[in-house]
Amino acid sequence: MTAYTHALNRRLSRRLAVVAAITAGGLLLAACGGNDMEGMDHGSGSSASASPTQATSENPAPGAFNDTDVMFAQMMIPHHEQALEMSKLADSRASDAEIKTLAEEIEKAQDPEIQTMRSWLKAWGKPESAEESMPGMDHGSGMSGMMSDEGMKKLEAAKGTEFDRMFAEMMIEHHKGAITMAEDERKKGRNATAKKLAADVVKTQSAEVEKFEKILDRL
Template sequence: MPGIHAPRPAVRRTVLAAGTLAAALLGGCGADHAGMGHGMSAPAAGSSSVTSFNDTDVMFIQMMIPHHQQAVRMSDLAVTRAGDARVKELAAQIKAEQRPEIATMLDWLDAFKQPTLAPTGMDMGHGPDHGAMAGMATEAQLKALSQASGTPFDKMFLTLMIAHHQGALTMADQELVDGTNPLARQLAQQVVNSQSTEIATMRSVLDRL
């Protein structure tokens, strides 16, 4: 895929300690983020008892990091430019969910010994890589969003974020079909659950404006 360092040939790799994985899945929920309840953490390596991940898991994490980063970037604009209180609340909720997930996914790639996207693949909103990451806003759209305020900003933000979330659902659905790593699949399911709900809410707010 353009802009992504190709994963190593072997599809399954032994890098996660099963005991640590179980603790992260079953006992980590106390480390809750606001509005999240994920409790997910970076896996540890070095145990003789291990689980594995495949290329779909790596691709999902590599692509979801910049996808989340753009959502946070868009949501940051709402602090000063949104006019509707519910839009501001939604933007704050998106940041509260996705910032910790970005940090977690970066830790996962480090543990998996896999790279992040190459610099040329970071801007998926236009150019040859556009089709690789569904829902990403273009730089032109982000510029227009940054120049809007009040109700025009609110409508543009909601329209772009709905499409952005729908792209995330597409990516998460693929992970749930073909991914094997329990933590990556857990995150994908969380994305489906939270962002499906947010799409419905954003559509409701957009209809009201």
């Protein structure tokens, strides 16, 4: 694995650890609130709720937003970045034509989504990384669906059918993690644009999971 790949994985882990901690804190507050929290807008704390914004060419995600919307973008950006890193390996390592096609489709879909979510955060006045909001936190935990450094190293070392099988298995797990985050955004998010992208993620990646599972059945 290249030094760049190691650095990227460490950066992704730090970002996701902070987001996981923030999410855990939100769940704890909700649990402590009991029935008194019912009906409250998720992420309605002082830093989360925003007044409705006017639709302009400079605001790609107009309207009110909450903490869930912000965390969705901050989590999904590094999640997509790792999927792109995995997919780029398929060009020189995969032997199965369908694996290569799916890897190309993932790159075409997720790279533009990364740019879109970055534009939301900029318009909302929020940092791309949750780590920037909470410096000094423990970054040791990970997130569902993200591959470890060891897993990425094994994928990079594999070729042919071994790579095809490993890529399919890892991408299924990775996609399921993204689907979980997107479902949470659909349920708890407030911004219509963010919820629409979340719905697209669920639809697209669920279909890709089915394709990968069929590939595994024949490999």
